[in-house]
Amino acid sequence: MSYSITKNFIPGLPTFPYRHGVGAYEGVVSHCTDSSNRSGGDTPSKERAYEARTFNQAFVHFFVGVENGDAVILQVASTDYGAYGAGPVANKRFVHVELCMYDDEALFSKAYDAYVYVLAKLLHDRKLDVTKAAADGSGTLWSHKDVNKFLGGTTHEDPIAYLAEHNISWNQHVKNVASQYSSLTSNKLKIVSAASAAILMDGPDRQHANNIGTVPLGTIVENLGKVQGKNNKDGYYKISYKGKTGYITARFGKPL
Structure with a gap:
């Protein structure tokens, strides 16, 4: 699933280039x-x-959350320049994306799916593969905890604990971003791994959604994006098939 990005830049923000130049970010935090x-x-x-009111102390590029029942990606600073998001080393290398916090699982899921989308899109826009942060400073997808551990200049460790509250480990988060990234590279999906056909559902929840059809093994369909949904750790693909739009469990789809 794709999302629109609303731009409402904060006026007066400091502007400083990344270490490799204007617009040359190396990853996302x-x-x-x-x-x-x-x-x-x-x-x-x-x-x-x-x-x-407080950008002289800290500011980021994006906030992702839910407003009036809808997922919102709000860009508040240009990705051409760094931000005060995670210490001096990371700030000259990465784009910073903040996820709003919710106890309610439905609100979290809406926000999280949009969060994964914008993280993947930022990497895809720069043709940067999805790779985990490493001690040598390599990697494109970083947590604030990674920055603290490998680059220094910060004591924060988000969003590890918050994601864990919603049963998403950091490793799973990286996989989710990588899957969304794959979806952005192609709008076609092949049905695989099913015994004979994948079940098409009217929502991304295999325990509660209604079955609205089947898609035979080997069929190539239009891929409308990946979402986390509910009751399936691997998520779901939203697809279009024979005039119907619905969801299949992710293990039955292979992006082409």
């Missing part, structure tokens, strides 16, 4: 907002308003 208002009050717009 996954953050969460550390909000105490998790009942639905943490939104990209509220985070932007706060950052507009």
Whole structure:
């Protein structure tokens, strides 16, 4: 699934190039907002308003969350320049993306799917593969904890604990971003691994969605993107097949 990105840049932000030049970011850092208002009050717009007052201390490029029931990706700073997101070394290398925080699983899932999308898109736009951070400073997908451990200049360790609250490990998060990245490289999907056909569902939840058809093994369909959904750790592909739009479990789809 793809998402629109709303741009509302904070005026007056400092501008400094990445270490390899303007626009030459080397990866992305996954953050969460550390909000105490998790009942639905943490939104990209509220985070932007706060950052507009405090950007001399810290600021990032994106906030991702839920507003008025919809997932929102709000860009508040240009990715041509660095941000004050995770210490001086990381700031001259990476784009910073903050995930708003929710206790409610439905709100989290909406926000998280959009979060995974924008992380993958940022890497795809620069033709950077999805690779984990490493001690030698390599890697394109970093947590704030990775920056703390490998690059220094920060004491934060988000979003590890927050993702774990929603049963997503860091390794799984990297896999989710990599799967979304694959979806961005092709809009075609082949049905694989099914005994004879994949079940097409009306929602990304194999325990509660309705079956609306089947897609035979080997069929090539239009890939509309990957979402995490519910009750399947590998997620789901949203597809279009014979005039119907629906979801299949991810293990039955192979991006081409």
